[in-house]
Amino acid sequence: MTDLLFRENAYLRETTGRVVGHTPEGGIILAGTIFYPTGGGQPGDSGNLIWDKGTLKIATAVKADTAGIALVPAEPMGLPAIGTEVIQQLDWERRHRHMRVHTALHLLSVIIPLPVTGGSIGIEKGRLDFDMPESPTDKQELENQLNELISRDFIVSEDWITADHLKANPDLVKTMSVTPPMTGGRIRMVRIGQGDEQVDWQPCGGTHVGRTGEIGRVRLGKIEKKGRQNRRVNLHLDG
Template sequence: MTRALFLQDAYMRSAQAQVLGHTPEGGVILDDSIFYATGGGQPGDSGTLAWSGNTLKIATCVKVDGSPEAHTALVPAEPASLPPVGSTVTQNLDWERRHSHMRVHTALHLLSVVIPLPVSGGSISAGKGRLDFDMPDAPEDKEALDRSLNALIELDYVVSESWISDDELRANPHLVKTMSVQPPTGAGQVRLVRIGDVTRQIDLQPCGGTHVARTSEIGRVRIGKIEKKGKQNRRVYLHLDV
């Protein structure tokens, strides 16, 4: 399988890896990857691969369908020569874009705290994101939500992770906030992302995405449009101010 280095260190911007193979579509499969693969509402990372004087621009990273080894593939931005199988490459992230995803993703976890309703969908992009809530009526005071969200950010909570077994997750269904997307199980363990610590934990939920280390790193945010999406659904947009 492709080892997900970003799970060990989401701040890793560059790393070496060995090319394991190519997909029929022209993707590059590595043994170790700092690139997050599209999933859970978070887009795949972009960047470059370098080897033997060559550079390949990477548009995104995706999961390889049907791969029993759980590989991911780096998708070139345009048709180009690929690094040979067995060669060593240097991966370099588009860090500004990744870091923006990290800030937005953690902010969306906090949004699910200030709006404590079931989440029916979500999406992340550079500088903004949104969550869909099971919310029949629009919030009465959007500015109050905005203030509450930024107050949580400014409290500078630590963001950390832990792992539980599939059985432990099944025994604690309240951990799952998302109605439309269930955490991946079957591998034996599930990653939990915690905001706060044992003395002041404010959020704990399954998540495979990348996050900042402390909430203050998110910076100020603002809640944008709140749209009605069906009888029971409201879409809440969030934007980074900087």
């Protein structure tokens, strides 16, 4: 299993690694990686692998059948051999924008406290689909509430609960379309705010900013009808 270095420190932009395998499709598996793999609506990271024989551009990262993470080259070329020590470099600007959007979407689920039926994250915008029969009547008020939460610069942190805890508290799961991430019988929880100022606490395996102030100002885009019960709320970074 690949060590999830991105989970230990989402701000680690560069580190060393050791190649431990290749996938049949030409992916590279490292013993530990800072590349987040596609999942939970968040795209896989991109960047570079550097070793003594060259530089390999990484287009994305995906989960591999071996319980590892495969780094997918942007174009065919010679792969570093098993055992090779490499330098991992993230496309940090892209990753950080994913972190900003992802955390903003968690806050969107706070101001619209309805079940989430889907979602996606990009570098400029993201969206959540809600089990919402009717569209909100005042989109500007929702945008104002969201930006007010962001501006309070809440600390974003993580902790873990047991599967039994989650089973006893099913309301902790907001996203109906994504299975809560589990490692060794434990579920990772992402918390926004602390103590009496906690505003959100939900299962999530993705990467997030350390404080909500990093998100910056956002705006709400179209609210689209997606079926009888679903409304899609689009969110854009302003900068």
